[in-house]
Amino acid sequence: MAIVDLAADTVRTVDIGIAPYAVAVDGDRVFVTCWGRPAEDGKPHAPSAGVEVETEERGESAGGVLVQLDRNGEVNRRWNVGAQPTEVVASGDRVFVACANTDTIQCATPDGAVKETGLDGLPGASPSSMTIDGDRLWVALSGENRVMALDLSTGKSQGSIETGWYPVAVRKGPNGLIVADAKGEGKPVRNARGLIGAVRVLDPSKLKPSPKPRITKSHKLPVKRAVYIIKENRTYDQLFGDLTQGKGDASLVMYGREVTPNHHALAEEFVLLDNFACNGSISTDGHAWAIEGQATAFYERSFGGWTRSYPFGGDEPLAVSEGGHIWDAALKEGRTFRNYGEFVYANDAPNFATNYKLWREGKPIPWKSAIGVERVKAYTCPDFPGWNMDIPDGYRADVFLKEFRQMEASGKMPDLVTIYLPQDHTSGDAPGSPTPRAHVADNDLAVGRIVEAISRSQFWKDTAVFVLEDDPQDGIDSQDGHRSICLVASPYTRTGVVSSAFYNQTSVLRTICDILGAKPYTRFIAQSESMHALFAKRADLRPFEARPATLDIGQLNPPKKNAAKLDFSGPDATNEELMDRVLWSMAFPNRPYPHDEKE
Template sequence: VGLSPTGLALHPGGKVLYVANANSDTVSFIDTETNEVIKTLVVRPDERLPFGSMPNGVAVSEDGKMLYVSNAGNNALAVVKLSGKGREGSVRGFIPTGWYPGAIINKGDWLYNACIKGVGSRTKRPGRKGWNSHWHRGTVSRIRVPNREELKKYTVRVLTDARIPQVLQAMDRARNDVKPVPVPEKNGEPSVFEHVVYIIKENRTYDQLFGDMEKGNNDPDLCTFGKDITPNHHALAEQFVLLDNYYCNGVLSADGHSWATEGNVTPYLERSFGGFSRSYTFGDDPLTYSSSGFIWDHVLAQGLSFRNYGEFDYATTVPDADYAAIYKDFTEGTHKIKRRQRIGVENLRHYTCPDYPGWNMNIPDVLRANVFINELKQFEEEKTFPNLVIIYLPDDHTSGTSPGHPTPRSLVADNDLALGRIVEAITHSSFWARTCIFVIEDDPQNGYDHVDGHRSICLVVSPYTKRGEVVSDFYNQTSVMHTMERILGVPVYNQLYAMAPVMSSCFTKEADLTPFQCLPNKVPLAEMNPVAELLPEKERYWALQSEALKLDIPDQADEDTLNRILWHSVKGVDTPYPAEFAGAHGKGLAPLHLRLAGPGESVEVDFDEDDDD
């Protein structure tokens, strides 16, 4: 059958088995007597579309005349008319559903549809404070089997909601004799940029960093790592563009890095939120990969060059050393502590800088920045620079207030200084005039923000980026991926990022080659958390809570506890934690003309063609 067979249904006659292939966008028809595939049916809403419908549930009507398929990527059910005793079939239309349909059954005139993601991470658990991004609340809906006219209306709604026209538009062919612009209107048209630098960081919301920036949509009361701790983030947002309506698609590292590097998350991974029984992936479980590939696969297939610095690497040191020892070894230049890589994606490993470490909270980000800058100098000498560069800077994740580790503000300051140094080096290089830098977080990790816990930071730095402006257009991680590939002339590979708007409003036609000057850190690097026993009672409580968390592996710590630790470490132990603004609450979406459906809420759909709502 196809990739990732996920759903099964048997024809009433017992002679045909239907298999939903989530990673192939197909349903296989199997002759149960010969065990052979007799038909492979593509169930995308339009045959011209790339991968992304992700069928992962299937049901046959009781009379054997219809087949219903849960298309997770389209938030829809595909309606298939069966013929030839179930051996043939054709798609007749689509029915809109809730978020990420994953199972379907048919009883008489009714369809019962289960959506995996439902209303998102808003399930309360008895005796537990706050929220957790693992706590998805799925939904089950009852849908009357539509007649022909109803199906036509439903299909129009699916095409609209799944942004199928936008996906097809993203696949338009390039025009001839078009002048280079920052973000070409059509794929394959020339860009003023030849190089894209993609910097991926860890786990912050917009208000946590930029809540003190008055010119944006901010809440200063929620700002935790403000200008004194992150002067370079603030300077970049001030000097270039401040994006205050940008969101993470992912909610934790397992899906955040998939969204950031694939522009998609497969049903296998989405279904894993029930327990992650096989693995908690950080790019090291091949069952989680989208068949459409990673961004570096797309770039390399186009004949372009690529270099990776740390993404998907579980770094270790030889000998095993703590942050203080590694920082001392780095600053004193003794180089006694060596680093070892472990990358699960073979094709990525071949294009990775061997000296650059990935995930390891004991390794300073300024060390990582130094490795990249040294290679940048080599690229200068060779007069060549990769078309796509990915740089991983994870230390803004922090190690909480665990004794023996740097304070949260110190690790965030380390992350800020590393970012500033990298951007400064690039903007002072000979490649600056043709380079665009994107900086994002992999996920917001259930953090607090007055608009919504998915809102995060995104920086866009280039000679053609607008200067000193606020951009409030809606963008997310898939917008970044779509924009980067549009710049590099790479065709879209899946529907999920092809539907996202490219970030044209961040740019202007005229170049400003003024380089960025890195600002010094105001918070000491390697400022260590004190021993718990020496702390007052309330501070000691949070230090011991932090020490009990498993922070050496991505996302093994309880999110709500860690976010409370970070809050109290900066705001003080007596300042109430803003639990009402943590996670996917959606309290600030209405002024932005956005909406989050509440638990159990039914959203009425009006199919009138002249309805502008």
């Protein structure tokens, strides 16, 4: 923590704990929240920006710490508080802390006690800012899009007022409550990153009873197993804008039927969803939404620069949701699980040309595995590589299919299977890497081969395969920048229909929970409608026939003096807008990028 002396024009730092975040000054007392607790012997722990912090079994932080100092920076007292203590407010002997990940308002007192006011419902309300106005404590509930009033004497809710999208700050003002909404009104944008925040003044007299947390109805589905395939970064129009039966824009198609014959066949033979959205905007919050069913305050408050870390695949314990992951929900119900690549970094692999040659010769590709969540390691296929743009998805499909043949032989398949196929992310115009079309075609063929294998097995009769993108960040869409693709393949969804019902990633998680008999584990999953309407009563057991690639999936970008300097050492390591422009210019060399067009 830094202490700035404005009069002396000096700055000194004080080491008070892990990830200090919020500060409140009350007379001679200074209160600071820290998001991490030091790791203790015998307790689970994981690294956060190079420092070991105490964690829970599922990978999330065990909680934070409230620290009291004097103005000289001497620590006087510490209290353990909930996870993600995002703001602190002092009032006399009471110090209030908003713990965004545990959905609690905690009150620390001089006797060392911490009293807690919990919020109704599952994780996701995200109390993240507070202000005192008379006998009320106003709390911004970022995940609920409202501010709530708590009675300071009883700690009970007096009601709430609606705000814009994701309020991150609330303050008492001369004419009412001043609220800052991180995402403004949430109006449709052509690119998922086009949101603009807003500041508004609310009238405290408009307080109304808070709505009860909404939980949609669970549905019994005719399948009992889910295969969940997660890919990278495409919008609906980039792939499916050429499908005239859906609501798309053919002028925005970059990887149409010629490049993605399997995606097109799956959409047409099973069901085409033309109103599906990704909840997140980029890979870090995209994978959080796709697996955790929530992007916590760590993600939402880090978009200004990701100064501490860039979480991907559970490798930042301070970011992981209190609700856990889809596999935690399955394991809790005694269901079986196997993971292929999700939450896995495939490090130190050779370049693409070498790997492609090894794959075609039937030889293993060397790489080193790094997994951020300890619990996931025991359920992960050690031979299946995760993030690495130099490893073909065809190789990943081969690794999965090798184990799948063993499943067929034993007659046993896990209830939940997660598969990560990242090659449709592409490597832009990087010399020596596959062309974007080759990358996407490789990804398309891998998806087709996996679905075909499952559909020709004894497991097909009670299996549903879900295919989606983690986020839509590298493209433009005619309806909204968050609109993306989702495929649902099972004997009961082979209907050939178009559905314009609104679904998103938490709808998929809700459906998987219903399939596995698991309970929703965040309020966003609980509030989402399952996709039960896509399932017919009768099964059509015909297998899916994978389509061969119609172009060379090993085609490489040529040497190029003025190639963009793109970094693919990690997810989103490169500039995302530059990546968008590179892909656009390669697909449409004679057309201006849409954001540059004059209105």
